[in-house]
Amino acid sequence: MSKKVAITGMGIISSIGNSVEENFNALIQKQIGISRLENFASKHVDEIKVGEIKLTNEQLIEQLQLPENNTFTRTALLGAFAAKQAVVNAGITDINAFKTGLISSTSVGGMDFTEKHFYEYLTDDSLSKYINSHDAGDSSNKIADYIGLTGFVSTISTACSSAANAVMLGARLINSGKLDRVIVGGTDALSKFTINGFKTLMILSDTYNQPFDDNRKGLNLGEAAAFLVLESEEMVQQSNKKVLAFVSGFGNANDAFHQTASSENGEGAFLAMQKAFKTSGLEPKDIDYINVHGTATPNNDLSEGRAIARLFENQVPDFSSTKPYTGHTLAAAAAIEAVFSVLAIQNNIIYPNLNFETPMQEFDLIPNIEVKSKEINHVLSNSFGFGGNCSTLIFSKN
Amino acid sequence: MKAVYINGIGSVSIQDQDIFDFNFELISDLSDVNYAKHPSYKEMIPAAMIRRMAQGVKMGIYASQNALNEAEIEIPDAIITGTGMGCLQDSEKFLRAIIDNEEEFLTPTSFIQSTHNTVGSQIALRLGCKGYNFTYVNGANSFENALNDAKLQIENDEANSILVGGIDEISDYTLKLLKKIDVIKNENSSIDFKNPTSIGVPFGEGANFLAISSEKKSNSYAEICDVFVQNKIEISDLKQTVSTFLEANKIDLSQIDVLVVGRNADSNFNEYYTEMETLFEDKTQIYYKHLSAEFDTASAFGVLLAATILKKQEIPNELLWNNKSMSQANYVLCYNQYRGKDHSLVLLRNC
Numbered sequence: 001m002s003k004k005v006a007i008t009g010m011g012i013i014s015s016i017g018n019s020v021e022e023n024f025n026a027l028i029q030k031q032i033g034i035s036r037l038e039n040f041a042s043k044h045v046d047e048i049k050v051g052e053i054k055l056t057n058e059q060l061i062e063q064l065q066l067p068e069n070n071t072f073t074r075t076a077l078l079g080a081f082a083a084k085q086a087v088v089n090a091g092i093t094d095i096n097a098f099k100t101g102l103i104s105s106t107s108v109g110g111m112d113f114t115e116k117h118f119y120e121y122l123t124d125d126s127l128s129k130y131i132n133s134h135d136a137g138d139s140s141n142k143i144a145d146y147i148g149l150t151g152f153v154s155t156i157s158t159a160c161s162s163a164a165n166a167v168m169l170g171a172r173l174i175n176s177g178k179l180d181r182v183i184v185g186g187t188d189a190l191s192k193f194t195i196n197g198f199k200t201l202m203i204l205s206d207t208y209n210q211p212f213d214d215n216r217k218g219l220n221l222g223e224a225a226a227f228l229v230l231e232s233e234e235m236v237q238q239s240n241k242k243v244l245a246f247v248s249g250f251g252n253a254n255d256a257f258h259q260t261a262s263s264e265n266g267e268g269a270f271l272a273m274q275k276a277f278k279t280s281g282l283e284p285k286d287i288d289y290i291n292v293h294g295t296a297t298p299n300n301d302l303s304e305g306r307a308i309a310r311l312f313e314n315q316v317p318d319f320s321s322t323k324p325y326t327g328h329t330l331a332a333a334a335a336i337e338a339v340f341s342v343l344a345i346q347n348n349i350i351y352p353n354l355n356f357e358t359p360m361q362e363f364d365l366i367p368n369i370e371v372k373s374k375e376i377n378h379v380l381s382n383s384f385g386f387g388g389n390c391s392t393l394i395f396s397k398n
Numbered sequence: 399m400k401a402v403y404i405n406g407i408g409s410v411s412i413q414d415q416d417i418f419d420f421n422f423e424l425i426s427d428l429s430d431v432n433y434a435k436h437p438s439y440k441e442m443i444p445a446a447m448i449r450r451m452a453q454g455v456k457m458g459i460y461a462s463q464n465a466l467n468e469a470e471i472e473i474p475d476a477i478i479t480g481t482g483m484g485c486l487q488d489s490e491k492f493l494r495a496i497i498d499n500e501e502e503f504l505t506p507t508s509f510i511q512s513t514h515n516t517v518g519s520q521i522a523l524r525l526g527c528k529g530y531n532f533t534y535v536n537g538a539n540s541f542e543n544a545l546n547d548a549k550l551q552i553e554n555d556e557a558n559s560i561l562v563g564g565i566d567e568i569s570d571y572t573l574k575l576l577k578k579i580d581v582i583k584n585e586n587s588s589i590d591f592k593n594p595t596s597i598g599v600p601f602g603e604g605a606n607f608l609a610i611s612s613e614k615k616s617n618s619y620a621e622i623c624d625v626f627v628q629n630k631i632e633i634s635d636l637k638q639t640v641s642t643f644l645e646a647n648k649i650d651l652s653q654i655d656v657l658v659v660g661r662n663a664d665s666n667f668n669e670y671y672t673e674m675e676t677l678f679e680d681k682t683q684i685y686y687k688h689l690s691a692e693f694d695t696a697s698a699f700g701v702l703l704a705a706t707i708l709k710k711q712e713i714p715n716e717l718l719w720n721n722k723s724m725s726q727a728n729y730v731l732c733y734n735q736y737r738g739k740d741h742s743l744v745l746l747r748n749c
Contacts, residue, residue: 043501137537153629157514197509387519
């Protein structure tokens with residue numbers, strides 16, 4: 001990469017906390033956010049566990065101080081919550097003072113409201129105001145309005161890798177001087193749509209998810225939003241701002257194997273990581289920690305593990321999946337894991353891969369299972385999604 | 399910084415395939431809802447696959463393959479798509495099944511195909527393209543977001559040849575909902591582009607793709623100079639926004655030869671187009687949504703037309719908005735917004 005892209009602020013809401021600090025404390029105290037579904041009714045409530053944020057939409061609306069006639073869906077509410085935090089954390093007071101953008105990402109968009117009112121929309125006029133809140137771009141426009149931003153607003157949807165691609169685009173736009181700073185991340189609410197979708201694919205676990213375990217049974221769905229403020233080096237120098245970490249590398253590739261399954265050898269994942277190393281100028285031996293995608297589905301962990309083993313050869317660094325804490329938060333996953341990666345660098349800490357018991361038979365990759373302190377300079381974070389979308393980000397201390 | 403050229407186009411729209419040959423003989427008047435005229439897919443896609451394939455995927459594969467063929471690109475370095483609503487038919491189908499069957503007896507096919515990036519990934523799968531693959535879902539400038547990214551890729555030497563396109567499909571139930579809230583015109587409403595008197599738009603669908611490259615060819619359509627997207631603009635700021643955009647490209651308003659506007663016969667939000675008309679009143683202006691109808695990525699159809707105008711150096715009367723004819727087109731500017739939001743500017747140059 002020609003220039004360094006600084007991270008100067010972060011905001012997050014997930015099932016393990018409503019702030020960066022709460023999330024970090026939960027991570028190092030092994031407090032998981034996986035529970036039974038409470039916010040809406042589902043036939044599958046007793047068969048699944050989810051990473052649900054225990055705030056109702058009404059409570060979120062109150063915290064955000066939105067007017068009563070607002071048309072925010074849960075996805076937009078969570079996004080606004082996290083984006084605002086990130087902006088405040090970065091010390092931004094006049095959001096439009098520089099060339100500032102917002103790049104959000106979501107997979108469900110306003111589906112949580114659409115599925116609730118689908119047939120009623122035709123008959124109940126009082127609900128009509130929500131009809132236009134369905135599309136993904138609507139949530140981003142609402143988040144932009146909430147933080148007062150007029151400018152470049154974009155939304156990416158590449159399923160479970162979406163937010164990684166938002167970070168990537170943000171870094172590229174800063175690198176090429178198109179923007180001075182950009183708020184990047186993702187937001188996804190739990191919905192019946194995704195619960196039933198993953199259920200039909202038979203990749204939902206009926207218990208706590210166990211990434212990289214030989215007996216893993218699938219994933220727990222979760223909901224979350226996280227945003228990071230990226231700024232150019234010039235902006236940081238001007239303001240003398242504290243830099244939390246840098247985005248130092250990124251790569252996106254397509255597995256081109258199957259619409260929902262990853263190839264057995266993880267070709268797309270391998271290519272994404274390879275590209276990330278190329279843009280960063282780093283080598284595999286420089287990586288101190290990998291925050292793996294690690295969804296705990298049989299297919300993902302095997303494919304990702306093989307790609308990691310191939311790329312890092314015999315020197316696979318410490319790695320763990322944080323999905324046992326938060327569940328798989330789909331489009332938001334890479335954003336919350338970007339926050340976790342930055343926190344790992346700031347605190348020189350590696351998180352445990354909870355629920356791990358039995359090594360996988362196919363290779364000898366053992367995740368880190370305890371809270372571990374060590375100097376962390378570079379973290380690699382993977383995210384993969386339906387459609388063969390594979391994304392890798394590298395975060396660095398300096 | 400490398401220049402970016404349009405070397406191939408492909409489209410499935412509510413018109414016949416020869417619309418980009420400027421054959422307007424079979425153009426029919428728009429209705430409130432206008433469905434795509436599907437070409438024969440069987441020459442391109444095996445029959446067994448056609449049946450299973452989502453409509454947006456079929457349209458996307460057809461349009462994108464034609465763009466690649468024309469540009470003589472076998473496998474592009476990157477595939478970047480935009481879609482406002484995504485694979486709506488499958489989303490609706492899966493959602494209906496969830497509600498109607500109370501979360502039981504579901505099959506995964508429609509869920510799998512409901513993901514927003516289905517078209518982009520199906521194109522990649524079919525081509526065996528392992529490169530960069532992004533899908534933008536930012537309402538009415540989803541396509542311009544994709545184009546902006548594609549241009550950046552080529553300028554920064556991240557890719558040399560890119561497939562970029564916009565896809566949106568009509569789905570029956572969403573159609574009813576959009577009619578209920580007057581986003582789409584009532585079936586009895588007049589459709590008057592020149593002097594809109596009813597609210598809502600004549601709705602449509604389609605897939606529009608460009609094959610772009612750093613390489614200029616003898617049959618290149620145009621150079622893409624710049625792309626701009628913004629979430630909202632006050633009408634009073636529109637002039638300044640356009641001027642700033644053009645200044646950044648070292649030209650001014652007077653150098654624009656043709657303005658391509660996204661007029662959509664909606665009496666609401668029409669003031670943006672009126673303001674643009676005033677800014678460029680002595681210039682040739684064209685409109686196109688009387689041919690494409692309106693949907694989130696309809697503006698891609700406009701960019702394809704703009705590119706075709708530059709290549710042919712010809713503007714058919716069917717496209718002319720005002721009576722200003724044109725002798726030589728060097729710069730063409732496309733402007734679009736939808737419901738006052740998701741504004742975009744695309745600047746093309748003769749090459």
